[in-house]
Amino acid sequence: MKLTDLYIDKKQIYSSQISDIYSAKDVKTNTTVCLKIVDVDFSIPPHSIKREIQLVKRLSPHPRIIDYVGGLQIDDDIILVTTLYKHNLSELVKLPRYCKRTTKFDFTNGTHAYIDRNIIDESDIKQWLKQMSCGLKYIHNSGIIHRDIKPSNIMFVNDDITQPIIGDFGISYDVNNDINSGELATEKYIDVCTGIFKSPELLLGITDYLYEIDIWSLAIILTILYSPNFESVLIKQDEELSNDEIECVISDLHLLSNIFKTFGTPSVTDVTSELYWEELTSKTSHFTKFKLIEHNRLDDSQLIPRCEDKSIGFLFRKMTKYDRTTRVTSEEIYSELTNQ
Structure with missing residues (x-):
């Protein structure tokens, strides 16, 4: 045939x-x-x-x-x-329905550049998050870690951002069938997720992760959707990268540095801090041996600047917890948004 x-x-x-x-x-x-x-x-x-x-x-x-x-x-x-499917998220946000494009002309050099302004309604982003958490809840309850949540893997039948469809399960992990996957539960591959959507625990070589890595990736997409010009919050902290490179493969150490500048440097001493990460107190993590510059977490007004919904801000902070045992789950996100 x-x-x-x-x-x-x-x-x-x-x-x-x-x-x-x-x-x-x-x-x-x-x-x-x-x-x-x-x-x-x-x-x-x-x-x-x-x-x-x-x-x-x-x-x-x-x-x-x-x-x-x-x-x-x-x-x-x-x-x-x-x-x-007609669009993925990277393509969808550039459509006139969600993006206002203007041209900036440089008279000195005779060149011009496009400036994209984000005009997605907050209510639509909230509905997008609700439907994404619905899909992830179903995936996670089925014992699957997606491991590559990013804009180009989120599909749409038409130009409605409130109806996302999760695709590309090429590197997904089946928790209930780990033997056949060639990965042990405590020794999973860390070369998963793409570019800036990779969670800090992966960057630090933690191999017994679970569904929480998908939640971190989802939160990073939120920083793009709530940005005035679709610019990633992690790219903003880095003059070496352009916004066109948000899905590129960059150095893990470089990305980790940007994460610490953005979400704050993890603490291994202050148990009352939202930046406390007990897992890093282990001798095997070697984290305490590093002499790191201590950065405070940026305000929500910098992380998700277009967001005025306090409930989303609350969820976002829980989605970006370093301590993965306290990071909110997809089921909790969906439940919270459904009950509002």
Whole structure:
């Protein structure tokens, strides 16, 4: 059997060393679908197309999870077939509905630049967070850590930001099936999450993490949605990076430094501080050996400047707790927003 026997009009959407993504038309149903194609010989843990197919099939159908259509192997290609979505979050926020673009002209150099102003309503961001926490609650209650929550992995059927759909389970971890994943519960891969969305515990080499790393990633997206110009709060602390690089791979130590400048330097002595992180008092963490500059946490007006909703500010502070045992869960976020 050939792929063209099942799908025609294939058009490439994205390509990487890991996979190729295409839109295509299903010959039988005449509907447009998304094909994620990975070579059968590709094996760079924690990436696994076979595990991704199993997880998406298991989680589907759910309104906040990408729709599973099928999984198959043709010759040397393993293929995950899902619904094709119109936008991801990175693309959606740049649409006129949510972004006002102006042009700034430099008369001296004869050049111009675009300035994007965020005009997303606070009520829409709040609803986005509610629906994202609904999806994550379902994922986490199913025993799955997503491990790559970021704007390009959040999909939309149309241009409505209040209806997010979580995609790309390529590096997800199945808590209830850790033996088959090749990762022990206490020795999980830390080379997960992307760029600035990586949590501090991953950066410090903590390997027994759980669902809380997804919550940190979700909080960092909030700093972008509540920014006047979609600029990440972590990028603002760093003159070496542009906002176009928010999903780039940067040095873990460099990112950790930016996190401490932004959210404050963790404390291992003051148990009453919101920055207290008991886990780092362990001799095995080596954290106490470092001579770090002590930074205070920035105010919410700097972290999520467009947010005037105190309940969101309260949740955001709990989402960005260093002590992961006190970090709010997806279920608690959803419950809090549902009861308001």
